Amino acid sequence: MLGHLPPGLIAFHGHIQTIDPFWHMLGLGYQGKTTFSDAESAAVVHFNGRANPWLHIAFPHLRPLWAKYLDSSDRFIKSCQIRAS
Template identity: 85%
Template sequence: MRSLSLEGSGSGSYGEGSESEVSVQRWIIVTAKLQALSPKYNSLMNHIRIHLPELFPSLNKVVFLDDDIVIQTDLLPLWDIDMDGKVNGAVETCRGEESCQRSSRLLGGTNISSTYYHWLDENLKSDLSLWQLGTLPPGLIAFHGHVQTIDPFWNMLGLGYQETTSFSDAESAAVVHFNGRAKPWLDSVSSSTSSLG
């Protein structure tokens, strides 16, 4: 079993008690911050994409779509995308040089287990920002080097949490992805978000 250092993950006094009680309290604080522990990230449907080749071994290609999208055009051209031998095609979501460099320095190794634990150690020492996407970062580590970048036209992200998304940008995308909390089909969204759906 690998032990993880919790230094930098919330120092300070957590009350009276033994060192092990303080360690448990620190761990509770850290795990509370990890969105990856959310039920929405632990559901079978969130992990099903990884098991599609086992479930459907005779298929050569699968188009997997999240359940919080709106399809605005025919998706047939996705079948013609040259995957260049890669096993996964996805829109690149890395925003800005800093976040790209932060992730790429953790992906240099070929041993997925040690890379994962190095990544987790770095997160626990930092602000846990790499956990903000739930199970996606470990998936990206597992598929590192095996993902073909496809045009953002096929998956416009950011709807439901970015107020800067324009209606014309959303209208021109093949798929708009409401990956934020505000979904146009929910009663609790603003009129600007609901007009995008």
């Protein structure tokens, strides 16, 4: 059973298209062999898995994909001690 609905499974009545799997990159929290360039070229990146980019166990080469959206000046973010790099 899926815990989420990947964009690759979306279909509209009478209109079904094959979507390149690189369009939606799943599992960036457990696929350490994913290259930064492959993930950066995807339209949607999904950090599911145990090594999410804000944790100390994150894959360092994938962390910048997430960190560029982090507002480090936010008071809440500061209090969470989230790692951006």
